[in-house]
Amino acid sequence: MALPSEVRRIKGERVNLRRFRLADEPTVWEGRSSAEPMALPTGPGRRSQLRKRLLASGRFVHGSxxxxxxxxxxxxxxxxxxxxxxxxxxxxxxxxxxxxxxPDQRGKGYGAEAVALLTTWLLEHGIAERVQASTAVGNLPMRRVLDKLGFTFEGVMRGFMPVGAGREDFALYGVTKAEWRAPHRVAQSR
Ligand SMILES: CC(C)(COP(=O)(O)OP(=O)(O)OC[C@H]1O[C@@H](n2cnc3c(N)ncnc32)[C@H](O)[C@@H]1OP(=O)(O)O)[C@@H](O)C(=O)NCCC(=O)NCCS
Structure with a gap:
Protein backbone atom coordinates (compact mmCIF):
# COMPACT_ATOMS: atom_id res chain seq x y z
CA MET A 1 0.00 0.00 0.00
CA ALA A 2 1.41 3.41 -0.99
CA LEU A 3 2.20 5.91 1.71
CA PRO A 4 -0.63 8.39 2.14
CA SER A 5 -0.09 11.51 0.05
CA GLU A 6 -0.43 15.04 1.22
CA VAL A 7 -3.37 17.08 -0.06
CA ARG A 8 -3.37 20.81 -0.67
CA ARG A 9 -6.47 21.22 -2.74
CA ILE A 10 -8.85 18.94 -4.59
CA LYS A 11 -10.85 20.94 -7.10
CA GLY A 12 -14.41 20.05 -7.94
CA GLU A 13 -17.13 21.69 -9.98
CA ARG A 14 -19.00 23.39 -7.16
CA VAL A 15 -16.92 22.63 -4.11
CA ASN A 16 -13.21 22.36 -3.41
CA LEU A 17 -11.55 20.43 -0.64
CA ARG A 18 -8.56 22.20 0.88
CA ARG A 19 -6.34 22.22 3.92
CA PHE A 20 -7.67 24.03 6.93
CA ARG A 21 -6.11 27.30 8.04
CA LEU A 22 -5.89 28.42 11.63
CA ALA A 23 -8.23 31.31 10.77
CA ASP A 24 -10.92 28.68 10.12
CA GLU A 25 -10.98 27.62 13.77
CA PRO A 26 -13.95 29.73 14.99
CA THR A 27 -16.14 28.59 12.05
CA VAL A 28 -15.25 24.94 12.55
CA TRP A 29 -15.77 25.14 16.30
CA GLU A 30 -19.16 26.79 15.91
CA GLY A 31 -20.13 24.29 13.23
CA ARG A 32 -19.11 21.29 15.29
CA SER A 33 -20.66 22.65 18.48
CA SER A 34 -24.03 23.11 16.79
CA ALA A 35 -24.04 19.69 15.06
CA GLU A 36 -26.98 17.39 15.82
CA PRO A 37 -26.01 14.37 18.00
CA MET A 38 -26.99 12.07 15.12
CA ALA A 39 -24.38 13.76 12.89
CA LEU A 40 -21.62 14.06 15.50
CA PRO A 41 -22.37 11.54 18.27
CA THR A 42 -19.02 12.13 19.97
CA GLY A 43 -19.72 15.87 20.35
CA PRO A 44 -17.32 18.65 19.33
CA GLY A 45 -14.44 17.40 21.50
CA ARG A 46 -11.89 19.77 23.06
CA ARG A 47 -11.03 23.01 21.33
CA SER A 48 -7.29 22.46 21.83
CA GLN A 49 -7.65 19.11 20.09
CA LEU A 50 -9.51 20.76 17.22
CA ARG A 51 -6.65 23.26 16.78
CA LYS A 52 -4.18 20.37 16.54
CA ARG A 53 -6.31 18.71 13.91
CA LEU A 54 -6.52 21.91 11.87
CA LEU A 55 -2.73 22.29 12.01
CA ALA A 56 -2.35 18.70 10.79
CA SER A 57 -4.92 19.15 8.03
CA GLY A 58 -3.98 17.80 4.62
CA ARG A 59 -2.00 14.84 5.98
CA PHE A 60 -2.94 11.57 7.60
CA VAL A 61 -2.01 11.97 11.26
CA HIS A 62 -2.76 9.05 13.59
CA GLY A 63 -4.72 7.59 10.67
CA SER A 64 -6.96 10.61 10.25
CA PRO A 103 -28.37 23.77 7.29
CA ASP A 104 -28.90 26.38 4.53
CA GLN A 105 -25.95 24.89 2.65
CA ARG A 106 -27.44 21.38 2.70
CA GLY A 107 -29.55 19.78 0.00
CA LYS A 108 -27.64 21.52 -2.82
CA GLY A 109 -25.40 18.64 -3.78
CA TYR A 110 -22.31 19.95 -1.97
CA GLY A 111 -22.09 17.04 0.46
CA ALA A 112 -22.31 14.48 -2.34
CA GLU A 113 -19.64 16.26 -4.37
CA ALA A 114 -17.31 16.47 -1.37
CA VAL A 115 -17.68 12.74 -0.67
CA ALA A 116 -17.15 11.95 -4.36
CA LEU A 117 -14.00 14.08 -4.57
CA LEU A 118 -12.43 12.50 -1.50
CA THR A 119 -13.41 8.97 -2.54
CA THR A 120 -11.87 9.47 -5.99
CA TRP A 121 -8.70 10.92 -4.52
CA LEU A 122 -8.29 8.03 -2.05
CA LEU A 123 -8.87 5.37 -4.70
CA GLU A 124 -6.80 7.03 -7.44
CA HIS A 125 -3.80 7.56 -5.16
CA GLY A 126 -3.73 3.92 -4.08
CA ILE A 127 -4.56 4.84 -0.51
CA ALA A 128 -7.85 2.92 -0.43
CA GLU A 129 -9.10 -0.26 -2.05
CA ARG A 130 -12.42 0.12 -0.29
CA VAL A 131 -14.13 3.27 0.99
CA GLN A 132 -16.87 2.97 3.56
CA ALA A 133 -19.14 5.22 5.57
CA SER A 134 -21.77 4.63 8.18
CA THR A 135 -24.54 6.82 9.47
CA ALA A 136 -27.55 6.65 11.76
CA VAL A 137 -30.31 4.70 10.02
CA GLY A 138 -32.52 7.78 10.32
CA ASN A 139 -30.01 10.11 8.63
CA LEU A 140 -31.79 10.03 5.28
CA PRO A 141 -29.82 12.83 3.58
CA MET A 142 -26.51 11.05 4.27
CA ARG A 143 -27.94 7.72 3.19
CA ARG A 144 -29.21 9.32 -0.02
CA VAL A 145 -25.76 10.82 -0.69
CA LEU A 146 -24.13 7.40 -0.41
CA ASP A 147 -26.85 5.72 -2.48
CA LYS A 148 -26.68 8.25 -5.28
CA LEU A 149 -22.88 8.01 -5.47
CA GLY A 150 -23.10 4.24 -5.96
CA PHE A 151 -22.04 3.03 -2.51
CA THR A 152 -23.70 -0.28 -1.64
CA PHE A 153 -25.87 -0.53 1.47
CA GLU A 154 -24.29 -3.46 3.30
CA GLY A 155 -26.48 -3.74 6.36
CA VAL A 156 -27.41 -2.32 9.72
CA MET A 157 -25.03 -2.34 12.67
CA ARG A 158 -27.51 -2.62 15.53
CA GLY A 159 -26.94 -0.67 18.72
CA PHE A 160 -23.73 0.64 17.18
CA MET A 161 -23.25 4.23 18.32
CA PRO A 162 -23.77 5.61 21.82
CA VAL A 163 -25.96 8.71 21.40
CA GLY A 164 -27.24 10.45 24.52
CA ALA A 165 -28.56 7.83 26.93
CA GLY A 166 -29.10 5.18 24.25
CA ARG A 167 -27.46 3.56 21.26
CA GLU A 168 -28.25 4.18 17.59
CA ASP A 169 -28.47 1.63 14.82
CA PHE A 170 -26.06 2.58 12.02
CA ALA A 171 -26.34 1.80 8.30
CA LEU A 172 -23.07 0.70 6.69
CA TYR A 173 -22.21 1.56 3.07
CA GLY A 174 -19.14 0.69 1.05
CA VAL A 175 -17.64 0.91 -2.43
CA THR A 176 -14.62 -0.93 -3.83
CA LYS A 177 -12.05 0.46 -6.25
CA ALA A 178 -13.36 -1.82 -9.01
CA GLU A 179 -16.90 -0.56 -8.57
CA TRP A 180 -16.23 3.16 -8.26
CA ARG A 181 -17.31 5.33 -11.17
CA ALA A 182 -16.12 8.80 -10.25
CA PRO A 183 -19.00 11.20 -10.85
CA HIS A 184 -16.68 14.19 -10.61
CA ARG A 185 -13.32 14.73 -12.17
CA VAL A 186 -10.52 15.57 -9.76
CA ALA A 187 -8.89 18.48 -11.54
CA GLN A 188 -5.90 19.04 -9.31
CA SER A 189 -5.12 16.99 -6.31
CA ARG A 190 -1.60 17.80 -5.05
C1 LIG B 1 -25.44 14.60 5.22
C2 LIG B 1 -24.93 15.81 4.44
C3 LIG B 1 -23.41 15.84 4.45
C4 LIG B 1 -25.39 15.67 2.99
O1 LIG B 1 -24.91 16.74 2.23
P1 LIG B 1 -25.90 17.55 1.30
O2 LIG B 1 -25.13 18.57 0.53
O3 LIG B 1 -27.05 18.02 2.10
O4 LIG B 1 -26.32 16.36 0.31
P2 LIG B 1 -26.89 16.45 -1.16
O5 LIG B 1 -27.56 17.74 -1.39
O6 LIG B 1 -25.80 16.05 -2.08
O7 LIG B 1 -27.93 15.25 -1.14
C5 LIG B 1 -28.89 15.11 -0.12
C6 LIG B 1 -29.97 14.21 -0.64
O8 LIG B 1 -30.80 13.83 0.45
C7 LIG B 1 -32.13 14.12 0.12
N1 LIG B 1 -32.83 14.42 1.36
C8 LIG B 1 -32.72 15.52 2.13
N2 LIG B 1 -33.53 15.41 3.19
C9 LIG B 1 -34.14 14.21 3.10
C10 LIG B 1 -35.09 13.52 3.89
N3 LIG B 1 -35.57 14.03 5.02
N4 LIG B 1 -35.51 12.31 3.48
C11 LIG B 1 -35.03 11.75 2.35
N5 LIG B 1 -34.11 12.37 1.56
C12 LIG B 1 -33.69 13.57 1.93
C13 LIG B 1 -32.05 15.28 -0.83
O9 LIG B 1 -33.23 15.41 -1.61
C14 LIG B 1 -30.85 14.86 -1.67
O10 LIG B 1 -31.18 13.85 -2.60
P3 LIG B 1 -31.38 14.18 -4.17
O11 LIG B 1 -30.08 14.73 -4.66
O12 LIG B 1 -31.74 12.87 -4.76
O13 LIG B 1 -32.49 15.20 -4.24
C15 LIG B 1 -25.47 17.14 5.02
O14 LIG B 1 -26.84 17.15 4.93
C16 LIG B 1 -25.00 17.40 6.46
O15 LIG B 1 -23.93 17.95 6.67
N6 LIG B 1 -25.82 16.98 7.45
C17 LIG B 1 -25.44 17.14 8.85
C18 LIG B 1 -24.19 16.33 9.20
C19 LIG B 1 -24.36 14.85 8.92
O16 LIG B 1 -25.42 14.27 9.12
N7 LIG B 1 -23.27 14.25 8.44
C20 LIG B 1 -23.21 12.83 8.17
C21 LIG B 1 -22.81 12.12 9.43
S1 LIG B 1 -22.41 10.44 9.11
Missing part, protein backbone atom coordinates in the same frame (compact mmCIF):
# COMPACT_ATOMS: atom_id res chain seq x y z
CA UNK A 65 -7.15 13.21 7.47
CA UNK A 66 -9.27 16.37 7.81
CA UNK A 67 -10.09 18.71 4.94
CA UNK A 68 -12.23 21.82 4.62
CA UNK A 69 -15.11 21.99 2.15
CA UNK A 70 -15.20 25.33 0.37
CA UNK A 71 -17.95 26.69 -1.85
CA UNK A 72 -17.66 30.08 -3.59
CA UNK A 73 -14.54 30.74 -1.54
CA UNK A 74 -16.37 30.17 1.74
CA UNK A 75 -15.72 27.43 4.31
CA UNK A 76 -18.98 25.45 4.59
CA UNK A 77 -17.99 22.15 6.21
CA UNK A 78 -15.46 19.38 6.52
CA UNK A 79 -14.69 15.87 5.37
CA UNK A 80 -12.65 13.30 7.24
CA UNK A 81 -10.93 10.10 6.14
CA UNK A 82 -9.82 7.51 8.68
CA UNK A 83 -7.57 4.53 8.08
CA UNK A 84 -5.17 2.09 9.67
CA UNK A 85 -4.78 0.02 12.76
CA UNK A 86 -5.22 3.03 15.07
CA UNK A 87 -8.71 3.40 13.63
CA UNK A 88 -9.23 -0.39 13.87
CA UNK A 89 -9.54 -0.73 10.11
CA UNK A 90 -7.81 -3.33 7.91
CA UNK A 91 -5.18 -2.14 5.37
CA UNK A 92 -6.74 -0.52 2.31
CA UNK A 93 -10.01 0.36 4.03
CA UNK A 94 -10.79 4.04 4.53
CA UNK A 95 -13.81 5.36 6.37
CA UNK A 96 -15.33 8.76 5.50
CA UNK A 97 -17.25 11.37 7.44
CA UNK A 98 -18.76 14.64 6.24
CA UNK A 99 -20.46 17.63 7.84
CA UNK A 100 -21.92 20.80 6.34
CA UNK A 101 -22.18 23.29 9.19
CA UNK A 102 -25.04 25.49 8.03
Missing amino acids: LDLAIESNGRLIGDVQARMGAGQRLPPGVVELGVDLYD
Whole structure:
Protein backbone atom coordinates (compact mmCIF):
# COMPACT_ATOMS: atom_id res chain seq x y z
CA MET A 1 0.00 0.00 0.00
CA ALA A 2 1.41 3.41 -0.99
CA LEU A 3 2.20 5.91 1.71
CA PRO A 4 -0.63 8.39 2.14
CA SER A 5 -0.09 11.51 0.05
CA GLU A 6 -0.43 15.04 1.22
CA VAL A 7 -3.37 17.08 -0.06
CA ARG A 8 -3.37 20.81 -0.67
CA ARG A 9 -6.47 21.22 -2.74
CA ILE A 10 -8.85 18.94 -4.59
CA LYS A 11 -10.85 20.94 -7.10
CA GLY A 12 -14.41 20.05 -7.94
CA GLU A 13 -17.13 21.69 -9.98
CA ARG A 14 -19.00 23.39 -7.16
CA VAL A 15 -16.92 22.63 -4.11
CA ASN A 16 -13.21 22.36 -3.41
CA LEU A 17 -11.55 20.43 -0.64
CA ARG A 18 -8.56 22.20 0.88
CA ARG A 19 -6.34 22.22 3.92
CA PHE A 20 -7.67 24.03 6.93
CA ARG A 21 -6.11 27.30 8.04
CA LEU A 22 -5.89 28.42 11.63
CA ALA A 23 -8.23 31.31 10.77
CA ASP A 24 -10.92 28.68 10.12
CA GLU A 25 -10.98 27.62 13.77
CA PRO A 26 -13.95 29.73 14.99
CA THR A 27 -16.14 28.59 12.05
CA VAL A 28 -15.25 24.94 12.55
CA TRP A 29 -15.77 25.14 16.30
CA GLU A 30 -19.16 26.79 15.91
CA GLY A 31 -20.13 24.29 13.23
CA ARG A 32 -19.11 21.29 15.29
CA SER A 33 -20.66 22.65 18.48
CA SER A 34 -24.03 23.11 16.79
CA ALA A 35 -24.04 19.69 15.06
CA GLU A 36 -26.98 17.39 15.82
CA PRO A 37 -26.01 14.37 18.00
CA MET A 38 -26.99 12.07 15.12
CA ALA A 39 -24.38 13.76 12.89
CA LEU A 40 -21.62 14.06 15.50
CA PRO A 41 -22.37 11.54 18.27
CA THR A 42 -19.02 12.13 19.97
CA GLY A 43 -19.72 15.87 20.35
CA PRO A 44 -17.32 18.65 19.33
CA GLY A 45 -14.44 17.40 21.50
CA ARG A 46 -11.89 19.77 23.06
CA ARG A 47 -11.03 23.01 21.33
CA SER A 48 -7.29 22.46 21.83
CA GLN A 49 -7.65 19.11 20.09
CA LEU A 50 -9.51 20.76 17.22
CA ARG A 51 -6.65 23.26 16.78
CA LYS A 52 -4.18 20.37 16.54
CA ARG A 53 -6.31 18.71 13.91
CA LEU A 54 -6.52 21.91 11.87
CA LEU A 55 -2.73 22.29 12.01
CA ALA A 56 -2.35 18.70 10.79
CA SER A 57 -4.92 19.15 8.03
CA GLY A 58 -3.98 17.80 4.62
CA ARG A 59 -2.00 14.84 5.98
CA PHE A 60 -2.94 11.57 7.60
CA VAL A 61 -2.01 11.97 11.26
CA HIS A 62 -2.76 9.05 13.59
CA GLY A 63 -4.72 7.59 10.67
CA SER A 64 -6.96 10.61 10.25
CA LEU A 65 -7.15 13.21 7.47
CA ASP A 66 -9.27 16.37 7.81
CA LEU A 67 -10.09 18.71 4.94
CA ALA A 68 -12.23 21.82 4.62
CA ILE A 69 -15.11 21.99 2.15
CA GLU A 70 -15.20 25.33 0.37
CA SER A 71 -17.95 26.69 -1.85
CA ASN A 72 -17.66 30.08 -3.59
CA GLY A 73 -14.54 30.74 -1.54
CA ARG A 74 -16.37 30.17 1.74
CA LEU A 75 -15.72 27.43 4.31
CA ILE A 76 -18.98 25.45 4.59
CA GLY A 77 -17.99 22.15 6.21
CA ASP A 78 -15.46 19.38 6.52
CA VAL A 79 -14.69 15.87 5.37
CA GLN A 80 -12.65 13.30 7.24
CA ALA A 81 -10.93 10.10 6.14
CA ARG A 82 -9.82 7.51 8.68
CA MET A 83 -7.57 4.53 8.08
CA GLY A 84 -5.17 2.09 9.67
CA ALA A 85 -4.78 0.02 12.76
CA GLY A 86 -5.22 3.03 15.07
CA GLN A 87 -8.71 3.40 13.63
CA ARG A 88 -9.23 -0.39 13.87
CA LEU A 89 -9.54 -0.73 10.11
CA PRO A 90 -7.81 -3.33 7.91
CA PRO A 91 -5.18 -2.14 5.37
CA GLY A 92 -6.74 -0.52 2.31
CA VAL A 93 -10.01 0.36 4.03
CA VAL A 94 -10.79 4.04 4.53
CA GLU A 95 -13.81 5.36 6.37
CA LEU A 96 -15.33 8.76 5.50
CA GLY A 97 -17.25 11.37 7.44
CA VAL A 98 -18.76 14.64 6.24
CA ASP A 99 -20.46 17.63 7.84
CA LEU A 100 -21.92 20.80 6.34
CA TYR A 101 -22.18 23.29 9.19
CA ASP A 102 -25.04 25.49 8.03
CA PRO A 103 -28.37 23.77 7.29
CA ASP A 104 -28.90 26.38 4.53
CA GLN A 105 -25.95 24.89 2.65
CA ARG A 106 -27.44 21.38 2.70
CA GLY A 107 -29.55 19.78 0.00
CA LYS A 108 -27.64 21.52 -2.82
CA GLY A 109 -25.40 18.64 -3.78
CA TYR A 110 -22.31 19.95 -1.97
CA GLY A 111 -22.09 17.04 0.46
CA ALA A 112 -22.31 14.48 -2.34
CA GLU A 113 -19.64 16.26 -4.37
CA ALA A 114 -17.31 16.47 -1.37
CA VAL A 115 -17.68 12.74 -0.67
CA ALA A 116 -17.15 11.95 -4.36
CA LEU A 117 -14.00 14.08 -4.57
CA LEU A 118 -12.43 12.50 -1.50
CA THR A 119 -13.41 8.97 -2.54
CA THR A 120 -11.87 9.47 -5.99
CA TRP A 121 -8.70 10.92 -4.52
CA LEU A 122 -8.29 8.03 -2.05
CA LEU A 123 -8.87 5.37 -4.70
CA GLU A 124 -6.80 7.03 -7.44
CA HIS A 125 -3.80 7.56 -5.16
CA GLY A 126 -3.73 3.92 -4.08
CA ILE A 127 -4.56 4.84 -0.51
CA ALA A 128 -7.85 2.92 -0.43
CA GLU A 129 -9.10 -0.26 -2.05
CA ARG A 130 -12.42 0.12 -0.29
CA VAL A 131 -14.13 3.27 0.99
CA GLN A 132 -16.87 2.97 3.56
CA ALA A 133 -19.14 5.22 5.57
CA SER A 134 -21.77 4.63 8.18
CA THR A 135 -24.54 6.82 9.47
CA ALA A 136 -27.55 6.65 11.76
CA VAL A 137 -30.31 4.70 10.02
CA GLY A 138 -32.52 7.78 10.32
CA ASN A 139 -30.01 10.11 8.63
CA LEU A 140 -31.79 10.03 5.28
CA PRO A 141 -29.82 12.83 3.58
CA MET A 142 -26.51 11.05 4.27
CA ARG A 143 -27.94 7.72 3.19
CA ARG A 144 -29.21 9.32 -0.02
CA VAL A 145 -25.76 10.82 -0.69
CA LEU A 146 -24.13 7.40 -0.41
CA ASP A 147 -26.85 5.72 -2.48
CA LYS A 148 -26.68 8.25 -5.28
CA LEU A 149 -22.88 8.01 -5.47
CA GLY A 150 -23.10 4.24 -5.96
CA PHE A 151 -22.04 3.03 -2.51
CA THR A 152 -23.70 -0.28 -1.64
CA PHE A 153 -25.87 -0.53 1.47
CA GLU A 154 -24.29 -3.46 3.30
CA GLY A 155 -26.48 -3.74 6.36
CA VAL A 156 -27.41 -2.32 9.72
CA MET A 157 -25.03 -2.34 12.67
CA ARG A 158 -27.51 -2.62 15.53
CA GLY A 159 -26.94 -0.67 18.72
CA PHE A 160 -23.73 0.64 17.18
CA MET A 161 -23.25 4.23 18.32
CA PRO A 162 -23.77 5.61 21.82
CA VAL A 163 -25.96 8.71 21.40
CA GLY A 164 -27.24 10.45 24.52
CA ALA A 165 -28.56 7.83 26.93
CA GLY A 166 -29.10 5.18 24.25
CA ARG A 167 -27.46 3.56 21.26
CA GLU A 168 -28.25 4.18 17.59
CA ASP A 169 -28.47 1.63 14.82
CA PHE A 170 -26.06 2.58 12.02
CA ALA A 171 -26.34 1.80 8.30
CA LEU A 172 -23.07 0.70 6.69
CA TYR A 173 -22.21 1.56 3.07
CA GLY A 174 -19.14 0.69 1.05
CA VAL A 175 -17.64 0.91 -2.43
CA THR A 176 -14.62 -0.93 -3.83
CA LYS A 177 -12.05 0.46 -6.25
CA ALA A 178 -13.36 -1.82 -9.01
CA GLU A 179 -16.90 -0.56 -8.57
CA TRP A 180 -16.23 3.16 -8.26
CA ARG A 181 -17.31 5.33 -11.17
CA ALA A 182 -16.12 8.80 -10.25
CA PRO A 183 -19.00 11.20 -10.85
CA HIS A 184 -16.68 14.19 -10.61
CA ARG A 185 -13.32 14.73 -12.17
CA VAL A 186 -10.52 15.57 -9.76
CA ALA A 187 -8.89 18.48 -11.54
CA GLN A 188 -5.90 19.04 -9.31
CA SER A 189 -5.12 16.99 -6.31
CA ARG A 190 -1.60 17.80 -5.05
C1 LIG B 1 -25.44 14.60 5.22
C2 LIG B 1 -24.93 15.81 4.44
C3 LIG B 1 -23.41 15.84 4.45
C4 LIG B 1 -25.39 15.67 2.99
O1 LIG B 1 -24.91 16.74 2.23
P1 LIG B 1 -25.90 17.55 1.30
O2 LIG B 1 -25.13 18.57 0.53
O3 LIG B 1 -27.05 18.02 2.10
O4 LIG B 1 -26.32 16.36 0.31
P2 LIG B 1 -26.89 16.45 -1.16
O5 LIG B 1 -27.56 17.74 -1.39
O6 LIG B 1 -25.80 16.05 -2.08
O7 LIG B 1 -27.93 15.25 -1.14
C5 LIG B 1 -28.89 15.11 -0.12
C6 LIG B 1 -29.97 14.21 -0.64
O8 LIG B 1 -30.80 13.83 0.45
C7 LIG B 1 -32.13 14.12 0.12
N1 LIG B 1 -32.83 14.42 1.36
C8 LIG B 1 -32.72 15.52 2.13
N2 LIG B 1 -33.53 15.41 3.19
C9 LIG B 1 -34.14 14.21 3.10
C10 LIG B 1 -35.09 13.52 3.89
N3 LIG B 1 -35.57 14.03 5.02
N4 LIG B 1 -35.51 12.31 3.48
C11 LIG B 1 -35.03 11.75 2.35
N5 LIG B 1 -34.11 12.37 1.56
C12 LIG B 1 -33.69 13.57 1.93
C13 LIG B 1 -32.05 15.28 -0.83
O9 LIG B 1 -33.23 15.41 -1.61
C14 LIG B 1 -30.85 14.86 -1.67
O10 LIG B 1 -31.18 13.85 -2.60
P3 LIG B 1 -31.38 14.18 -4.17
O11 LIG B 1 -30.08 14.73 -4.66
O12 LIG B 1 -31.74 12.87 -4.76
O13 LIG B 1 -32.49 15.20 -4.24
C15 LIG B 1 -25.47 17.14 5.02
O14 LIG B 1 -26.84 17.15 4.93
C16 LIG B 1 -25.00 17.40 6.46
O15 LIG B 1 -23.93 17.95 6.67
N6 LIG B 1 -25.82 16.98 7.45
C17 LIG B 1 -25.44 17.14 8.85
C18 LIG B 1 -24.19 16.33 9.20
C19 LIG B 1 -24.36 14.85 8.92
O16 LIG B 1 -25.42 14.27 9.12
N7 LIG B 1 -23.27 14.25 8.44
C20 LIG B 1 -23.21 12.83 8.17
C21 LIG B 1 -22.81 12.12 9.43
S1 LIG B 1 -22.41 10.44 9.11
